[in-house]
Amino acid sequence: MLDKEILVVDDEKDLRMMIRSIFESAGYTQIWTAASGEEALALIAKKNPGIIILDVMMPGMDGFELLQEIRAVSKVPVLMLTAKGEAEDRFAGFELGADDYLVKPFLPRELLLRVQAILKRAYPEKNRIVTLDAAAVDLDRAEVIKEGQRIPLTAREYSIFEKLTENAGRIVTIGVLCQTLCGDIWQGYETTLMTHIRHLREKIEENPSKPVSLLTVKGLGYKLVVKELER
Amino acid sequence: MKPVERFFRKYFLSMAGIIVLFVLLNVVLFFSMLIWAWQTSETPDLPINEICDGIMMDGEGHFTTAEGLSGLLEENHAWAMILDDAGTVIFQRGLPEELPRRYTTTDVAKFSRWYLGDYPVYVREHPQGLLVVGGEKGSRAKYYFSVNESYVRKLFVGLAAVFSINIIVVVLLIWKNTRHIEKAVTPILRGIETVSSGQPVSLPEKGELAEINRQLNKAGAFIAKKDTARAEWISGISHDVRTPLSVMLGFAGQLEDDRTLPASAREQAACIRKQGERLRSLISDLNLTSRLEYSMQPLRMKKVYLVELARQVVCEFLNGGLEERYGIAFCADQESESLPILGDEALLKRALGNLIQNSIVHNPQGCQISVSILCKEAGITVEVADDGAGVSAEKLKELTADHRRLESTDEKLNLRHGLGVLLVRQIVEAHKGTMIMESEPQKGFRTVLTFPV
Numbered sequence A: 001m002l003d004k005e006i007l008v009v010d011d012e013k014d015l016r017m018m019i020r021s022i023f024e025s026a027g028y029t030q031i032w033t034a035a036s037g038e039e040a041l042a043l044i045a046k047k048n049p050g051i052i053i054l055d056v057m058m059p060g061m062d063g064f065e066l067l068q069e070i071r072a073v074s075k076v077p078v079l080m081l082t083a084k085g086e087a088e089d090r091f092a093g094f095e096l097g098a099d100d101y102l103v104k105p106f107l108p109r110e111l112l113l114r115v116q117a118i119l120k121r122a123y124p125e126k127n128r129i130v131t132l133d134a135a136a137v138d139l140d141r142a143e144v145i146k147e148g149q150r151i152p153l154t155a156r157e158y159s160i161f162e163k164l165t166e167n168a169g170r171i172v173t174i175g176v177l178c179q180t181l182c183g184d185i186w187q188g189y190e191t192t193l194m195t196h197i198r199h200l201r202e203k204i205e206e207n208p209s210k211p212v213s214l215l216t217v218k219g220l221g222y223k224l225v226v227k228e229l230e231r
Numbered sequence B: 001m002k003p004v005e006r007f008f009r010k011y012f013l014s015m016a017g018i019i020v021l022f023v024l025l026n027v028v029l030f031f032s033m034l035i036w037a038w039q040t041s042e043t044p045d046l047p048i049n050e051i052c053d054g055i056m057m058d059g060e061g062h063f064t065t066a067e068g069l070s071g072l073l074e075e076n077h078a079w080a081m082i083l084d085d086a087g088t089v090i091f092q093r094g095l096p097e098e099l100p101r102r103y104t105t106t107d108v109a110k111f112s113r114w115y116l117g118d119y120p121v122y123v124r125e126h127p128q129g130l131l132v133v134g135g136e137k138g139s140r141a142k143y144y145f146s147v148n149e150s151y152v153r154k155l156f157v158g159l160a161a162v163f164s165i166n167i168i169v170v171v172l173l174i175w176k177n178t179r180h181i182e183k184a185v186t187p188i189l190r191g192i193e194t195v196s197s198g199q200p201v202s203l204p205e206k207g208e209l210a211e212i213n214r215q216l217n218k219a220g221a222f223i224a225k226k227d228t229a230r231a232e233w234i235s236g237i238s239h240d241v242r243t244p245l246s247v248m249l250g251f252a253g254q255l256e257d258d259r260t261l262p263a264s265a266r267e268q269a270a271c272i273r274k275q276g277e278r279l280r281s282l283i284s285d286l287n288l289t290s291r292l293e294y295s296m297q298p299l300r301m302k303k304v305y306l307v308e309l310a311r312q313v314v315c316e317f318l319n320g321g322l323e324e325r326y327g328i329a330f331c332a333d334q335e336s337e338s339l340p341i342l343g344d345e346a347l348l349k350r351a352l353g354n355l356i357q358n359s360i361v362h363n364p365q366g367c368q369i370s371v372s373i374l375c376k377e378a379g380i381t382v383e384v385a386d387d388g389a390g391v392s393a394e395k396l397k398e399l400t401a402d403h404r405r406l407e408s409t410d411e412k413l414n415l416r417h418g419l420g421v422l423l424v425r426q427i428v429e430a431h432k433g434t435m436i437m438e439s440e441p442q443k444g445f446r447t448v449l450t451f452p453v
Helices: A013-025 A037-047 A063-073 A087-095 A108-122 A155-166 A174-182 A190-204 B002-040 B048-054 B069-075 B105-113 B149-196 B210-257 B263-293 B306-319 B345-361 B393-400 B420-430
Strands: A006-009 A031-034 A051-055 A078-082 A100-103 A129-131 A136-138 A143-146 A149-152 A171-173 A214-217 A221-224 A228-230 B055-057 B063-065 B079-083 B089-093 B119-126 B129-134 B301-305 B326-332 B340-344 B367-376 B379-386 B434-439 B445-451
Touching: A006 A013, A006 A037, A013 A031, A013 A108, A013 B210, A031 A037, A037 A051, A037 A063, A051 A063, A051 A108, A063 A078, A063 A087, A078 A108, A100 A108, A108 B210, A143 A190, A155 A174, A155 A190, A155 A221, A171 A174, A171 B306, A174 A190, A174 A221, A174 B306, A190 A214, B002 B149, B048 B055, B048 B069, B048 B119, B048 B129, B063 B089, B069 B089, B105 B119, B149 B210, B210 B263, B263 B345, B263 B420, B301 B306, B301 B345, B306 B326, B306 B345, B306 B367, B306 B379, B340 B345, B345 B367, B345 B379, B345 B420, B345 B445, B393 B434, B420 B434, B420 B445
Parallel strands: A006 A031, A006 A051, A051 A078, A078 A100, B326 B367
Antiparallel strands: A129 A136, A129 A228, A136 A143, A143 A149, A171 A221, A214 A221, B055 B063, B079 B089, B079 B129, B119 B129, B301 B340, B367 B379, B379 B445, B434 B445
């Protein structure tokens, strides 16, 4: 993941420097910057970047125009940066095919997390194994490896587990988890979710009644504590 | 519109009062005039009774007169005569020469009704015959009429009817006129009310008062334009601050995490980052609050489940690395879980986030925050309470007071406590909800938002 090429397009030199420094200290090595739309298009033709971070407000060709040009030739993930927080702008960006949208001033951590999430989605890795306290989960095969045994996960357990893994260490709300189970109209599925969680715990926890990996956060949701995320 | 209606009712009543006063005044004037005319008329009535009593017949059949009779007649420029049954004058005093000394019954019938040779005369029965007293020529009008009694009654009823119809017609006309003015003026007054509340006004520019309506429309448009300009200005400023602030926040964060730097330098960088973050939330609050203030923020209303929304907001705080000394407890009841309201998700998240953030910012020593979503009769309540320092009654009053800081220009833009509370109130109002704040020093701060279902 760290070897993915990141292209930063912004007319502000300091901002380009700052973003570059954020990713460099996070371990990314291939970071390119462009000061204008034209420059960016030339770089894209040569370099084939893994993700593009794009400022909306630029003199000359603006971010939306550039996005259109990019979309004509490539499906590369794009994260838009904008100084305007208005919803209209956000929707315009998504309609043109942006993958995410971040309003300035953003926090460095926020940018990093969003880029990582996009990369994870866009370039799913093989042999993903999640190591937990009492078991490991092979995401590609949807199996739990516990005490040398392989226990298969049902489709629903898998989608819940995947969502929790994506947000490892963070609380995922009941609503979000229900949504992964049954879409937008999820009200009333809370008990179903609890059942799936119980089954998941039986598979991954040493003592399902005293969970240490899949934790309940009272009233809010669940949190997965991961020991190691192998790639 | 109560004051306007009251005004027109008063106006109408005063007009009716004026008419009553007018009629009364006329009645008084009429009678005073009658009295005046009667009192100042030059010729007093002929004292017929006295004259009659003044003429007597003695035992021998001769007429004698009372002492003052001649004087009395002279004084009144009158004359008197007595006719016997045959119509012959048997007594006279001052009878003009030209008048005959004998009268037929026809003559008597004529003059008793009209005049006797232009002299106004009055007749009276006298023991000796018919007393005829004549006045000066042209001294008095003498009419004789006899009318049917039912005619008189009808005449009076008719007069009363005419009078009442007149009054009714006048009152109706006044009422119609008042209504007309009210109709023309009410939209203008409403327009003024609308303008004063800061809403856009558009009155039809026709009719007699078109000019006033046009001016009012202009005033409304002018105010709206100014408001828009101000919101745009704030939006522009906040926009221009965003990029530099991003750079500052980014580098400060980098320095803070740089393990090669001495601890003190990293602490300073952390300080820069924290203050930068405060500035960041202030800018977005300021921008949003001014947009809401001038109704420039379109509300994206859709079904929102407040419980899940609150969960996500609370999780953002917990996931974002909330410091140890703070805790957030969450609770929701079963009913509110599946009860949606119509709302703007982003704005509601912002409101709730601001309340939690306030508890954190105002309790640097740490506190326990509780967020509860409950279904009540009035709707769904969202309660954010902490067990922190709280505020004094005075400060609470200041926070609760419904003043819009952005509304008046002479009030200084006091951002000491952020725009957080103001923004929350605006968002709640945009959702037709209510907001209650309670606090006591050292007993925490509690905010309850209620949204109608």
